[in-house]
Amino acid sequence: MTKKLVLLSMVFLLMFISSCSNKPIKEHSFSSPNLTPLTTIESNSRLITQLYQMAKTGKVSEDKWKSGEDTIMEVEKDWGVADDKAEASSGTYSTYEKKHRVFGFNEQGQIYDIRSHSNKLQHITQNETEQVLGAPDEIRHFQDQNIYVYQTNQTYQLKFIFPPVADGDDRKLSHVSVVYLPWDPSVKETEPSYALDSMTIPEKIGQLMMIGLEGTTIDQQATNYIKENKVGGFILFKRNIENTQQTVDLINDLKQANDNQIPLFLGVDEEGGRVTRLPEEIIATPTSQTIGEKKDSDLSYQIGKLLAKKVKAFGFNLNFAPILDVNSNPDNPIIGDRSFGSEPSLVSDMAIAQMQGMTDNHVIPVGKHFPGHGDTNVDSHIDLPLLDHSIERLHQVELVPFQQAINHGAEAMMVGHLMVPSLDPDNPATLSKEIIQGLLRQELGFDGLVISDDLTMGAILENYEIGAAAVKAIQAGTDLLLVCHGYDQMNAVFQAIEKAVDNGDISMQSLDDSVNRVLKLKEKHGITDERIESVDVEKLNQDVQEVLDSSSLD
Structure with missing residues (x-):
């Protein structure tokens, strides 16, 4: 009896297996019930x-x-x-x-x-x-x-x-x-719609200057520079920024004072970490060094987007970031954690991703400090640093991120106040035709906007008369001069350039070429003097915190 039961059980089991094998197998039958086949x-x-x-x-x-x-x-x-x-x-x-x-x-x-x-x-x-x-x-x-x-x-x-x-x-x-x-050969260069031919020489010179303010409100000197000299733009520092509403009011006042058809560049140094200029109620992004340690270009892109969102929310359209310097000198007093790291390839990847994050969100990034401030032991705010390397070493280390940024469409570069004897034994980079026109433009192929570091820094003022330095910078190929402190210094720069144009030391062709680059970049990015009504601080901070949390960044 027991043997018959066993045999019957085996027969039923074989019949069940056979019937199952004839059923169609559903797609993704191994998956969770929530996963449906892709249409x-x-x-x-x-x-x-x-x-x-x-x-x-x-x-x-x-x-x-x-x-x-x-x-x-x-x-x-x-x-x-x-x-x-x-x-x-x-x-x-x-x-x-x-x-x-x-x-x-x-x-x-x-x-x-x-x-x-x-x-x-x-x-x-x-x-x-x-x-x-x-x-x-x-x-x-x-x-x-x-x-x-x-x-x-x-x-x-x-x-x-x-x-x-x-x-x-x-x-x-x-x-x-x-x-x-x-x-792309099919991309034709177009002339800006701003009427270059109708501009006076003083108006053209004004477009080549980006100046600072002394206080937290617009003053008469700044107003005069906007209305009389048609200055190209302003850069704001921590001294100009108290809180969110005051910053918005200041930027709106600058825009409102501009009765020129050409809108203002409004710039800021918002790198993240210790170099942040925005009001304290806005959460700062991490240092470039912290981002570089993650070795995640997608994260750097997201940080670039955040930087752009933050500065654009206040009405800025140009950000003096990212740092393209390779931090190869641990004793460097000025770069340090502002750099993405000590490897040229890492700096290139992180900086390019951050630049693209900013440009995709309609803020112009400015790479700095050409040809490389990483391996110096003097702060150019105080005196003139020395970058004493061979041309071969520069191409292997310092110049790599700048070349890669240029290859990826960088539109603006800041030149640093650096002595580089292997390139030019007589002039700092900001005043060197060999470095700006020879190396940056001709050899590396950069055709964008060349911006000087601040001409009121110790590296210049301790060694040059500022008016003469400004003229030499324009002659070397600089398009836009930063003059961040002192209206007397700004007046000296303006007057020296005007005199140099008048006596032919700066040619009209050179002047027009630089003005044209300024105007084309403003037009390309659709810069306007449109007012900013308010800043949603809570939303900005939420966006920053989400990226920090998702990336385990503090």
Whole structure:
């Protein structure tokens, strides 16, 4: 009897197993009950988001090639000769069919356009793209194609190319393109709408000056500089800032006093850590050193966004940050924890991410202090520091972050008061044609705005007459002069430049070139003198605290 029961049990068990094996297996049956299979639309949405995020760094896929960083020679070394190479008005294009890639490059072999026509992209529709990313910044048309252009940041453009379809159906993607704007031949330089030709010489000189204030309210001297000299902008320090409402009122008063058609640069040193100028009720972001220790470029980007949000909330449009100096000297009295670290590559990665965080949030970052203040033992606020390294060492350490920032579209650089004998044995960097025009512009390829460090610092005043120094700085290639203390010093600078233009020591062409750079940058970033009504301190602090908490930062 027992044996029969065992046999019957085995038969029933085999029948049950057999019936189960014939049931269809549900997708994701191993997952939690909350996880549902991705629809095609959900999958495409994720893919579109990934494309946008990668485009911010110059990439179209997970492979290593980056627009604006790599060369076609490097591609050929890894992937061999292209399947096809074609000349176009904007450059040369190499096609790798099996890799689904096309590289556009210039005469120097620098890649400025990377395209992908991967099969997985071609399920994305035009409507889905708009649903995920919103309306494009621009829609172009070429041979009946719709080209959706998204400006991911100041450096890169992402393009979705949709070919025509029959019967008005939703268009499906052909390929995507990530373009590095500084090298793109199709990006034409445009003249600013501000009427340069109608400006007087004193008005042009005014645009080359960014000055400080003595107190916490606008005074008559500042008003005169705005109305009579058409000064280019103001920089505020801790001495000018008491609390949130006073700061907003001061900035609004400066804007209101400006009856010029050209808006003001309004700048501040908001680096985080010990260099923070905003009112005490605003939570400060950590030091650059603390951020560098995390070695997380996404975190540095988020800090850049926070810095921009904070300064923009008060009406500032320009931030003198980040520090691009490599902290290679532990005895340095002025840089220290203001630097991201002692490794050039780490400083480059962190600083570039922070700059992009600021530009993406409509504040102009200013990298500093060219050609590198990290390995000095004198504070340039007191006297003139010496950077006594060979040209080879400078290219290996100090200059690396500046070159990388330039490669990634930096628009403004501050030159420090530094003696660098290997580059110029006679003049500090701020006054050196060899360093500004020779190294920064010609060798490193920087075509943005060159800003001097404050001409009223000890490094200048202890060694030069300020008017003569200002003229020499303009002759060396500086576009915008910081004169942060003393209206008598500002008057001396203005008068010396006016005299130098009058007698031909500063050419009209040089003057116009610098003014043009100032005007173009103001127009490009849509700077206005629009009033700020109030600052939501609670929301700003909440945004800062969320990033600090999520990153385990104090």
